Amino acid sequence: MTNLIDPLHMKNMLWLIPCLPLAGAVINGLLGKRLPVRLVHFVGCASVFLAFLISVAGFFTLLGIEEPHQRFLIQPLYQWILTVWHQGSFSLQVAFRLDPLSITLCLVVTGVGFLIHLYSVGYMAGDESQARYFAYLNLFTFSMLLLVLADNLLLMFVGWEGVGLCSYLLIGFWFTDLEKAQAGMKAFIVNRVGDFGFFVGLMLLFWTLFEGSNGTITGLGFQQLRESIPLLNSASPILGVGLATWIGLLFFVGATGKSAQIPLYIWLPDAMAGPTPVSAFIHAATMVTAGVYMIVRLNFLYVIAPAAMAVVAVVGGVTAFYAATIALTQNDIKRVLAYSTISQLGYMFLAVGVAAFSTGIFHLVTHAFFKALLFLGAGSVIHAVHSNDMLEMGGLKKYMPHTYLTFMAAYLAISGIPPFSGFVSKDEILWATFNSHLPVAGLGKALWALGLLTAGLTAFYMTRLVALTFMGGFRGGLEKEKHLHESPSVMTFPLMALAVLSVVGGVIGLPAVTHLPNLLHDFLGPVLSSHGASGHQAHAYWLELLLMLISIGVATTGIYLGWLFYVKRPELPGKVAARFAKMYQVLEQKYYVDEIYQALFVRPLLKLVALSGRFDLNTIDGAVNLSSRVTAKFSFLIGWEDLKIVDGAVNGLAEIFKRWGAALRHLQTGKIQHYLYSVVLGIFGLCVFMFLF
Amino acid sequence: MQYSLPSFLIVSSLLFCLGMYTVLTRRNAIGILMGIELVLNGAGLNFVAFSRFLEPSQTTNLLSGQIFTLFIIAVAAAEVAVALAIVLSLYSRMKSIDVEDFKNLRG
Numbered sequence: 001m002t003n004l005i006d007p008l009h010m011k012n013m014l015w016l017i018p019c020l021p022l023a024g025a026v027i028n029g030l031l032g033k034r035l036p037v038r039l040v041h042f043v044g045c046a047s048v049f050l051a052f053l054i055s056v057a058g059f060f061t062l063l064g065i066e067e068p069h070q071r072f073l074i075q076p077l078y079q080w081i082l083t084v085w086h087q088g089s090f091s092l093q094v095a096f097r098l099d100p101l102s103i104t105l106c107l108v109v110t111g112v113g114f115l116i117h118l119y120s121v122g123y124m125a126g127d128e129s130q131a132r133y134f135a136y137l138n139l140f141t142f143s144m145l146l147l148v149l150a151d152n153l154l155l156m157f158v159g160w161e162g163v164g165l166c167s168y169l170l171i172g173f174w175f176t177d178l179e180k181a182q183a184g185m186k187a188f189i190v191n192r193v194g195d196f197g198f199f200v201g202l203m204l205l206f207w208t209l210f211e212g213s214n215g216t217i218t219g220l221g222f223q224q225l226r227e228s229i230p231l232l233n234s235a236s237p238i239l240g241v242g243l244a245t246w247i248g249l250l251f252f253v254g255a256t257g258k259s260a261q262i263p264l265y266i267w268l269p270d271a272m273a274g275p276t277p278v279s280a281f282i283h284a285a286t287m288v289t290a291g292v293y294m295i296v297r298l299n300f301l302y303v304i305a306p307a308a309m310a311v312v313a314v315v316g317g318v319t320a321f322y323a324a325t326i327a328l329t330q331n332d333i334k335r336v337l338a339y340s341t342i343s344q345l346g347y348m349f350l351a352v353g354v355a356a357f358s359t360g361i362f363h364l365v366t367h368a369f370f371k372a373l374l375f376l377g378a379g380s381v382i383h384a385v386h387s388n389d390m391l392e393m394g395g396l397k398k399y400m401p402h403t404y405l406t407f408m409a410a411y412l413a414i415s416g417i418p419p420f421s422g423f424v425s426k427d428e429i430l431w432a433t434f435n436s437h438l439p440v441a442g443l444g445k446a447l448w449a450l451g452l453l454t455a456g457l458t459a460f461y462m463t464r465l466v467a468l469t470f471m472g473g474f475r476g477g478l479e480k481e482k483h484l485h486e487s488p489s490v491m492t493f494p495l496m497a498l499a500v501l502s503v504v505g506g507v508i509g510l511p512a513v514t515h516l517p518n519l520l521h522d523f524l525g526p527v528l529s530s531h532g533a534s535g536h537q538a539h540a541y542w543l544e545l546l547l548m549l550i551s552i553g554v555a556t557t558g559i560y561l562g563w564l565f566y567v568k569r570p571e572l573p574g575k576v577a578a579r580f581a582k583m584y585q586v587l588e589q590k591y592y593v594d595e596i597y598q599a600l601f602v603r604p605l606l607k608l609v610a611l612s613g614r615f616d617l618n619t620i621d622g623a624v625n626l627s628s629r630v631t632a633k634f635s636f637l638i639g640w641e642d643l644k645i646v647d648g649a650v651n652g653l654a655e656i657f658k659r660w661g662a663a664l665r666h667l668q669t670g671k672i673q674h675y676l677y678s679v680v681l682g683i684f685g686l687c688v689f690m691f692l693f
Numbered sequence: 694m695q696y697s698l699p700s701f702l703i704v705s706s707l708l709f710c711l712g713m714y715t716v717l718t719r720r721n722a723i724g725i726l727m728g729i730e731l732v733l734n735g736a737g738l739n740f741v742a743f744s745r746f747l748e749p750s751q752t753t754n755l756l757s758g759q760i761f762t763l764f765i766i767a768v769a770a771a772e773v774a775v776a777l778a779i780v781l782s783l784y785s786r787m788k789s790i791d792v793e794d795f796k797n798l799r800g
Contacts, residue, residue, distance in 0.1 A: 674796070
């Protein structure tokens with residue numbers, strides 16, 4: 001392949017990818033109120049689109065480099081931290097790194113992000129603070145791109161925190177509504193808990209490498225980390241657990257916060273308080289993918305920590321299943337999709353947990369396509385119905401044909417129907433899980449079964465969602481039915497683009513059975529550790545084919561059951577719910593996890609707050625008041641002293657001079673002769689003085 | 694006939710003393726100005742006499758005393774011009790040139 005763009009030029013342009021959205025955010029954030037709305041839209045969308053174009057150019061530049069292991073470009077911008085001491089030095093640069101992994105994420109973030117920006121133009125039309133909205137959205141894109149392109153862990157952490165901040169701003173976008181503002185705060189605080197794990201992991205990693213290399217480590221760049229990571233094996237373990245495992249687990253805590261895994265997933269379902277395109281942005285292109293990206297980026301660390309990998313896989317698998325069960329009973333269309341995101345993210349962690357890193361990224365990409373589509377489609381529906389409740393929808397197929405058709409593409413993709421993209425990536429995860437070599441015997445098979453079951457549940461609840469929304473008759477009342485309408489084309493165009501991607505997205509990672517190259521896996525290969533390969537090394541084609549057929553069977557069963565329950569015999573769900581009333585309620589109340597967190601963390605915290613409030617009132621305020629009273633007394637004394645002694649001295653001196661002046665004024669008579677006499681007397685006196693001495 | 698230095702000095706002292714006496718005793722502003730004039734002229738005469746008699750030789754006489762006297766005359770003229778103007782304006786205001794009447798100028 002010939003080089004269309006000189007890698008050197010591309011390298012110097014890297015900073016533009018994150019900085020264009022930043023510029024958009026600055027323009028819209030500072031001037032937005034004074035700009036016409038159309039210009040605000042233009043700035044918001046164009047900045048992301050330009051970043052997308054540069055990313056595409058970067059992608060082809062990387063492809064143009066013949067040797068796969070040379071496929072990376074690093075643009076150092078400036079020296080950020082430089083510490084020099086007698087033994088060595090430590091330096092950190094603000095540098096961007098473009099390699100197969102980061103370009104994949106860049107394309108997703110800017111590409112899907114652009115479509116969501118475009119969609120927002122239609123969705124947010126009429127909102128009075130659109131400039132603020134687009135500024136936040138651009139800032140979000142910037143943070144995510146910073147996270148993805150960062151060449152060292154600390155810069156990545158900056159983007160990591162920036163994403164958390166922007167999610168807070170956007171989820172609480174309609175902050176006059178207390179509940180929505182609280183959802184924003186919840187997201188921020190839960191993320192902070194995870195970020196703390198990330199940061200401790202970062203410090204522990206640096207400290208261990210620093211000790212292990214006798215202070216010769218000079219930075220936190222990924223290349224350097226990768227080369228010096230074997231040092232972790234020689235470090236003495238803490239509490240019998242190797243340091244690599246500790247660090248891997250700490251980073252994973254960060255990932256559970258950002259990527260909504262057990263136990264820190266609770267913020268994601270509430271994140272739908274923000275405008276729907278924001279949910280699409282958070283769930284598909286940015287934010288939740290950060291955790292998966294980070295673990296894949298640190299794959300060299302995880303492959304030497306098999307225990308941490310196993311934890312990642314188990315948490316991922318369990319989260320996938322757990323969230324899918326909650327999604328079965330929710331009636332809020334966005335809430336169902338939120339739990340399905342958590343479930344799909346669980347799949348991704350399952351994939352990276354079994355060392356199928358490229359498969360995890362593959363699912364991330366396809367999920368970005370179909371989940372963005374699902375959310376935007378849901379947004380389009382909400383735009384028409386003005387309600388989130390699926391019980392007030394139904395029969396929308398007739399009124400919103402474009403939304404319906406595109407939604408169906410995403411529905412088939414997430415349900416795992418071949419050849420839609422979701423099927424290919426999900427199946428590869430299951431195949432990799434089945435073939436995995438986890439430290440506990442049989443764990444891989446168990447997780448595979450769990451994943452398979454989840455696939456069935458996914459197909460079921462998605463069928464339920466589609467049936468309740470688009471099939472049957474409209475349940476929202478006649479008045480609303482009159483106003484049902486298809487969304488404007490600025491909203492349906494992104495839906496169609498994403499629908500195409502959802503259908504064909506699978507071709508970038510075809511399974512081995514097809515005897516075609518797995519493009520994504522080969523592309524990402526150089527970034528990943530050699531141990532971390534997907535199911536390709538095992539050439540048991542018949543087995544793979546068999547598993548594939550099983551998963552197709554499970555998916556179709558799920559769809560059939562869903563169809564049976566919600567289209568054919570709508571009275572069945574009520575009966576089943578009544579039969580398993582307890583279980584149904586547990587699921588509907590989301591396992592009471594919010595309540596448990598409330599009881600475990602929030603209420604004790606509030607008690608502590610009340611306690612420290614009382615402590616503050618009695619003890620601290622008492623001390624402050626006491627000191628103020630003492631000060632008042634003391635200053636009274638000082639005041640007296642000042643009045644009597646200092647002022648007395650000043651006034652006394654003035655009085656003395658006044659007296660003197662009064663005495664001396666008699667000398668000035670105004671009679672000229674007196675003055676002349678004194679002149680003559682003076683001269684005479686001078687003469688006498690000169691003669692005498 | 695030949696005049697010696699002391700005779701000049703006697704005349705200039707007389708002039709000075711007369712002038713000083715006038716200044717100290719007169720209450721008329723014009724009179725005081727006249728006294729000042731006498732004092733200045735006494736001093737001028739002194740300068741000229743000393744210059745004439747105490748220069749080391751006639752050839753190197755730089756006439757510094759004489760020139761100083763010229764300056765004194767010029768200053769005296771200026772002084773009188775200013776002083777007479779003040780007296781005139783005082784007179785137009787007070788209808789008097791008695792210095793006793795001006796004592797409230799002391800401020």
